[in-house]
Amino acid sequence: MKQSSEQAFFGLLHLRRGDAIDDCDTSVDRMQEYFACSLNRTETLGRNITMLLTTDEENTGYRKNIIDLLDDYPHVSILDADHLVKSVVKESLRNGIIDEGLDNNYTTISLRLKVF
Numbered sequence: 001m002k003q004s005s006e007q008a009f010f011g012l013l014h015l016r017r018g019d020a021i022d023d024c025d026t027s028v029d030r031m032q033e034y035f036a037c038s039l040n041r042t043e044t045l046g047r048n049i050t051m052l053l054t055t056d057e058e059n060t061g062y063r064k065n066i067i068d069l070l071d072d073y074p075h076v077s078i079l080d081a082d083h084l085v086k087s088v089v090k091e092s093l094r095n096g097i098i099d100e101g102l103d104n105n106y107t108t109i110s111l112r113l114k115v116f
Contacts, residue, residue, distance in 0.1 A: 009049045013078070015066070017057040028065045035069055043075045052081040085111045 015026045042049065051070070057063060063080060070078045085108050092098040098107075 009045075009047050011049060011051045012081075013051045013053050015053070015055040015057065017055055017062075019056075028062065028069070031066055032069050035073070039070075039073050039076060043073070047075070049073075049076045051076065051078040053078055054081045082108065 015031070016024060017026055020026075039049070053063070053066065055063065055066075067078050067080065070076045088111070089098070089103055089107055093100060093103055
């Protein structure tokens, strides 16, 4: 983010699916409505938007569907932040930087909170 243009916006999109699935509709259809409401006409700002996706959803199909929804907005990019953090943890394990016991959900969440 430090190397980004001043014309860039960053946002965090956290989708609760596990414990809140009955309380909050985060279905693909509902998220498409949300993006339409939130992102339509934002291209007029003349800025790029990068969204960082975090979610407790393990279904890779759901994650891909959410990411694909943003193809309708050329000025918006989305990165699966959970995937990025997990990759860093795995690489750190391989390189002996962290102990094997830190390869868990708590480490992923902790890193995500510190980085994002």
